[in-house]
Amino acid sequence: MTEKALQQLKTAETEKISHLDYFNIGITVDCVILGYEEKELKVQLIKSDMQEYSGLYSLPGDFIRPDEDLEAASYRVLKEKTGLDDVYLEQVRTFGNIFRHPSGRVITVAYYSLIDIKNHKLQTDLNELHWHPVNEIKKLAFDHKLILDTCLHRLRQQVMEHPVIFNLLPEKFSLRELQELYEAILGVELDRRNFRKKISIKDWLLDIDEMEHNVPHRPGKLYMLKKQFRNKSVKTGAVLQFA
Amino acid sequence: MTEKALQQLKTAETEKISHLDYFNIGITVDCVILGYEEKELKVQLIKSDMQEYSGLYSLPGDFIRPDEDLEAASYRVLKEKTGLDDVYLEQVRTFGNIFRHPSGRVITVAYYSLIDIKNHKLQTDLNELHWHPVNEIKKLAFDHKLILDTCLHRLRQQVMEHPVIFNLLPEKFSLRELQELYEAILGVELDRRNFRKKISIKDWLLDIDEMEHNVPHRPGKLYMLKKQFRNKSVKTGAVLQFA
DNA sequence: AATAAATATGTACTTATTACACATTAATTT
DNA sequence: AAATTAATGTGTAATAAGTACATATTTATT
Numbered sequence: 001m002t003e004k005a006l007q008q009l010k011t012a013e014t015e016k017i018s019h020l021d022y023f024n025i026g027i028t029v030d031c032v033i034l035g036y037e038e039k040e041l042k043v044q045l046i047k048s049d050m051q052e053y054s055g056l057y058s059l060p061g062d063f064i065r066p067d068e069d070l071e072a073a074s075y076r077v078l079k080e081k082t083g084l085d086d087v088y089l090e091q092v093r094t095f096g097n098i099f100r101h102p103s104g105r106v107i108t109v110a111y112y113s114l115i116d117i118k119n120h121k122l123q124t125d126l127n128e129l130h131w132h133p134v135n136e137i138k139k140l141a142f143d144h145k146l147i148l149d150t151c152l153h154r155l156r157q158q159v160m161e162h163p164v165i166f167n168l169l170p171e172k173f174s175l176r177e178l179q180e181l182y183e184a185i186l187g188v189e190l191d192r193r194n195f196r197k198k199i200s201i202k203d204w205l206l207d208i209d210e211m212e213h214n215v216p217h218r219p220g221k222l223y224m225l226k227k228q229f230r231n232k233s234v235k236t237g238a239v240l241q242f243a
Numbered sequence: 244m245t246e247k248a249l250q251q252l253k254t255a256e257t258e259k260i261s262h263l264d265y266f267n268i269g270i271t272v273d274c275v276i277l278g279y280e281e282k283e284l285k286v287q288l289i290k291s292d293m294q295e296y297s298g299l300y301s302l303p304g305d306f307i308r309p310d311e312d313l314e315a316a317s318y319r320v321l322k323e324k325t326g327l328d329d330v331y332l333e334q335v336r337t338f339g340n341i342f343r344h345p346s347g348r349v350i351t352v353a354y355y356s357l358i359d360i361k362n363h364k365l366q367t368d369l370n371e372l373h374w375h376p377v378n379e380i381k382k383l384a385f386d387h388k389l390i391l392d393t394c395l396h397r398l399r400q401q402v403m404e405h406p407v408i409f410n411l412l413p414e415k416f417s418l419r420e421l422q423e424l425y426e427a428i429l430g431v432e433l434d435r436r437n438f439r440k441k442i443s444i445k446d447w448l449l450d451i452d453e454m455e456h457n458v459p460h461r462p463g464k465l466y467m468l469k470k471q472f473r474n475k476s477v478k479t480g481a482v483l484q485f486a
Numbered sequence: 487a488a489t490a491a492a493t494a495t496g497t498a499c500t501t502a503t504t505a506c507a508c509a510t511t512a513a514t515t516t
Numbered sequence: 517a518a519a520t521t522a523a524t525g526t527g528t529a530a531t532a533a534g535t536a537c538a539t540a541t542t543t544a545t546t
Contacts, residue, residue: 024309025270027350066267066348070339094337094352096313105309107270109337176524193526194504201502217523218512419493436495437535444533460492461543 026106029074030061030144032092032151033082035117035131036168041184042117042131043148044081045140052102053141059148060129061108074111083123088114088167088232092154093147100143112151114167159185162234163204166225174212174220175199204229269349272317273304273387275335275394276325278360278374279411284427285360285374286391287324288383295345296384302391303372304351317354326366331357331410331475335397336390343386355394357410402428405477406447409468417455417463418442447472 033044045057060081064073071089079085089111096107115122117131124130134152139145158164165181166173179195199205205223212219276287288300303324307316314332322328332354339350358365360374367373377395382388401407408424409416422438442448448466455462 025307027268027270064268064339064350067341069341070337070350091336093334094313096307096352098310098312107307107313109339174524191505192524193506196525198503215523216513217521218510218525220524417493434536435493436537439494441534458492459544460490461494461541463493 024105026101026104027064028061028106028108029064029070029077030059030108030110030147031074031077031081032059032110032112032148033078033129034112034114034134034151034155034168036181036184037117037131039180039184040133040135041152041168043134043137044129045132045137046127046129048141050102050141056139056141057132057137057144058141059144060127064109070109074109074113078113081127081129082115083126084115084119084121086232088164090154090158090233092151095143095147097143108147110147110151112155114155114164116168116170118170156186158234162231163202163225163229164231164234166204166230167232172208172210172222172224174222176220178223267348269344269347270307271304271349271351272307272313272320273302273351273353273390274317274320274324275302275353275355275391276321276358276372277355277377277394277398277411278358279424279427280360280374282423282427283376283378284395284411286377286380287372288375288380289370289372291384293345293384299382299384300375300380300387301384302387303370307352313352317352317356321356324370324372325358326369327358327362327364329475331407333397333401333476335394338386338390340386351390353390353394355398357398357407359411359413361413399429401477405474406445406468406472407474407477409447409473410475415451415453415465415467417465419463421466 031044035042035044044060046060048054048056048058060077062073062077062080064070068076070091074089074091075085078087078089090113092110092112094107094109098105100106100108134148137145137148140148155164159182165178165185168181169177175196178199179190179192182195183190204225206226208222208224210222212222274287278285278287287303289303291297291299291301303320305316305320305323307313311319313334317332317334318328321330321332333356335353335355337350337352341348343349343351377391380388380391383391398407402425408421408428411424412420418439421442422433422435425438426433447468449469451465451467453465455465
């Protein structure tokens with residue numbers, strides 16, 4: 001923003017556009033909270049109780065407080081809705097069409113978060129949020145279907161380049177579980193041998209010399225993500241990548 | 244955003260957080276306007292006239308008007324600053340740290356734009372913006388260095404996957420010019436033969452059977468980008484890519 | 487006419503991707 | 517206890533993509 005714009009603002013009360021008008025835009029964060037269960041990618045949704053969208057679900061979100069960073073606002077929403085605070089979270093895009101919200105001008109910054117549904121700290125009873133398989137979602141309140149699709153698109157990009165997918169799995173997992181998760185996110189079938197070769201080349205995994213338990217077939221080996229690849233955000237330091 | 248948040252807002256005047264507080268956040272767009280000239284990537288900057296940042300340059304930007312879409316706001320800034328309106332423009336990220344702006348709480352949505360410096364419609368005399376080679380920029384006002392770096396990082400990603408780079412070139416260009424542009428953006432040297440092979444495989448270019456003029460060496464052939472690859476935004480339809 | 491500087495082009499080598507089959511192990515069934 | 521089932525675990529050949537590298541050609545300049 002230029003000084004010119006600020007001057008405009010400071011003297012705005014004497015002009016047509018009033019000072020207040022510039023601040024008459026609400027700004028929120030919306031969170032696409034993703035989990036993985038029963039070979040499906042799922043998202044937390046709440047039933048919209050706005051008349052305009054009765055019967056439709058919407059994404060959890062809230063206004064950004066004037067004394068709160070963007071990331072702090074989305075972490076707060078996450079903590080309120082899931083009880084979790086040490087989670088992967090990434091900004092995706094800001095949505096600001098004039099008529100996107102029936103109650104007035106509201107611009108929203110969309111984040112997506114990846115959590116382990118089996119995390120024992122996860123509390124789903126804090127509110128009226130429930131898991132919904134993303135593939136079954138046809139329509140959402142507001143522009144939330146667009147927001148969801150944009151986040152899923154970004155997730156698919158990230159997954160091909162960075163080890164972010166592990167945030168959706170328990171600490172220990174088998175190669176089969178990992179492959180099924182890739183397949184669920186990318187919507188493709190992968191060849192087991194080629195998949196294992198590719199993962200092996202990445203050198204992300206630690207063989208912890210344990211086996212699966214309670215599976216109705218021959219148990220597979222368990223692995224963990226090496227510590228140096230654990231990420232709570234891809235963006236951390238990312239702008240320095242080419243510096 | 245949930246209905247609960249709206250309820251909170253509607254009844255806010257009876258509570259500690261006043262209704263006005265929620266709207267007491269300014270929201271702007273900032274534009275990283277990029278061009279290419281003399282084998283260098285350049286960005287349009289204006290000298291900051293804020294006391295806090297005297298002597299430093301900053302990115303062009305402005306407040307979003309209450310009746311204006313996000314994209315409309317950034318197109319408006321672009322049109323005001325360059326006279327151009329048919330340009331490549333893409334949202335990159337929203338920056339909202341509490342103290343990023345000395346005059347108050349201002350959240351900004353960053354866009355980057357790619358323009359052809361030799362476009363005859365370009366008017367650089369509309370304002371006090373000037374081109375600065377991005378590699379020589381060490382410090383900017385506000386958090387604008389971070390915004391610039393984030394946009395450049397995104398540009399480098401896009402360039403590897405999509406034919407966006409052509410927005411920085413005149414309609415007709417030689418393979419040498421194209422290669423030098425890739426080298427400037429990616430900060431690497433490329434092998435001429437391998438580069439040409441890769442470009443040829445992409446099948447982006449139309450051989451228009453013309454040669455360079457006024458070059459102090461053997462002229463090369465000129466090419467154009469095929470029409471179907473002309474993009475004013477990578478995001479157009481992108482969310483449907485995996486649908 | 488000679489020189490300089492850039493264009494234009496192809497091949498061998500290495501690395502990555504894809505397609506594909508069989509022996510092994512543990513749980514389950516008979 | 518033996519047979520069956522269902523998944524794990526592994527390797528190789530074929531193809532495609534990426535990398536390294538040199539020479540003849542064309543135009544402008546000297």
